[in-house]
Amino acid sequence: MQPSKLLGYLPPDLTHDVTHLILRTYPVKVLIGTLTRLTGALPYRLRLLNRVIDSPIGIGAGIDKDGLLISLMSRLPIGFHIVGSVTLKPRRGNPKPRMRRYPGLDAMVNAMGLPSRGVDFLKGILNNECVRWPRSKLLGVSVAGFSETEFKLLLDSLTPYMDCVDFIEINVSSPTYGGSWTEPHRLNELLNSLKGYDKLVIKLPLLSSINDEVKLIKLIINHNPFGLTIANTLSIKADLPMGYGGLSGKPLLGIVINLIKLTRRIGYGGLIIGLGGFMRGIDIIKGIKAEADLIGLVTGFAMEGPLVVYRIINELRRLQPG
Numbered sequence: 312m313q314p315s316k317l318l319g320y321l322p323p324d325l326t327h328d329v330t331h332l333i334l335r336t337y338p339v340k341v342l343i344g345t346l347t348r349l350t351g352a353l354p355y356r357l358r359l360l361n362r363v364i365d366s367p368i369g370i371g372a373g374i375d376k377d378g379l380l381i382s383l384m385s386r387l388p389i390g391f392h393i394v395g396s397v398t399l400k401p402r403r404g405n406p407k408p409r410m411r412r413y414p415g416l417d418a419m420v421n422a423m424g425l426p427s428r429g430v431d432f433l434k435g436i437l438n439n440e441c442v443r444w445p446r447s448k449l450l451g452v453s454v455a456g457f458s459e460t461e462f463k464l465l466l467d468s469l470t471p472y473m474d475c476v477d478f479i480e481i482n483v484s485s486p487t488y489g490g491s492w493t494e495p496h497r498l499n500e501l502l503n504s505l506k507g508y509d510k511l512v513i514k515l516p517l518l519s520s521i522n523d524e525v526k527l528i529k530l531i532i533n534h535n536p537f538g539l540t541i542a543n544t545l546s547i548k549a550d551l552p553m554g555y556g557g558l559s560g561k562p563l564l565g566i567v568i569n570l571i572k573l574t575r576r577i578g579y580g581g582l583i584i585g586l587g588g589f590m591r592g593i594d595i596i597k598g599i600k601a602e603a604d605l606i607g608l609v610t611g612f613a614m615e616g617p618l619v620v621y622r623i624i625n626e627l628r629r630l631q632p633g
């Protein structure tokens with residue numbers, strides 16, 4: 312039986328913590344480095360930010376909240392990695408259990424509650440890892456603030472790292488905020504207050520009303536951000552102590568692809584990172600055809616671990632040989 316399947320029998324929160332510990336060990340990093348060398352040249356190398364990037368496929372926020380997996384990610388055949396979401400001060404997040412898996416649906420629901428060791432811890436990690444992070448991969452940091460001041464303090468503390476960090480993702484869309492940042496007036500004020508900062512990628516929420524979603528996309532695009540991540544999880548009622556959670560995985564794919572197309576049709580020409588249910592080679596092709604620049608995996612990685620990346624690359628090779 313595959314180790315990833317064996318872990319599937321454990322409670323999801325325990326599986327998550329155990330997998331994280333295993334992935335941080337030296338033998339796993341060596342194994343991943345070897346697998347990547349054996350994989351050979353990747354399909355779809357691309358040019359972004361004036362350099363050649365290994366792949367449009369990468370890892371979205373939530374897998375590596377504190378940067379402890381940066382070293383592992385540098386050895387994977389991916390083109391980008393988003394650390395976080397990181398908060399200003401350490402937070403424990405919600406009590407466990409705080410996630411559920413629905414393997415039959417290729418879906419998960421989580422109510423992590425933005426646990427983070429805090430930005431000072433991440434700065435310590437970046438001090439060590441930045442020198443080793445490859446130029447052929449983008450590094451993003453997702454920040455989560457509970458006020459305008461918190462967002463600004465987070466951005467100020469990361470400013471000295473902007474040689475190594477390629478973009479900062481502004482998380483205004485986690486279900487944990489209870490919708491407070493998706494209120495248009497409040498979001499507009501936040502984005503106004505962040506005008507002086509460079510390389511901001513705004514992470515879009517998934518709302519239950521299409522009209523509200525389109526209004527929010529237009530509002531964000533008016534601020535002409537460097538990039539957009541489309542999208543975060545969809546807040547739903549859930550069989551978890553919190554009573555709600557963010558739905559991720561396959562059920563989001565169609566919505567996300569249509570939102571990417573719509574955003575391009577509205578005329579947005581900046582960077583788009585597609586996130587939501589991308590789990591197979593064919594999904595990646597659909598995301599690129601919808602004109603996303605980069606496609607992230609989160610639930611796929613949470614369910615299969617790093618091997619998901621090699622599986623998807625093999626599927627892409629079979630779909631588009633040569």
Ligand SMILES: Cc1cc2nc3c(=O)[nH]c(=O)nc-3n(C[C@H](O)[C@H](O)[C@H](O)COP(=O)(O)O)c2cc1C
Nearest residue numbers: 371372373395396542543559560586587588609610
């Ligand atoms: C366990 C888990 C934790 C997550 N944590 C974060 C987070 O801290 N910040 C954030 O912006 N998004 C977070 N997300 C949302 C993902 O980045 C992504 O937007 C969403 O899950 C859709 O992609 P997917 O279907 O590939 O998972 C998390 C998702 C999961 C499943």
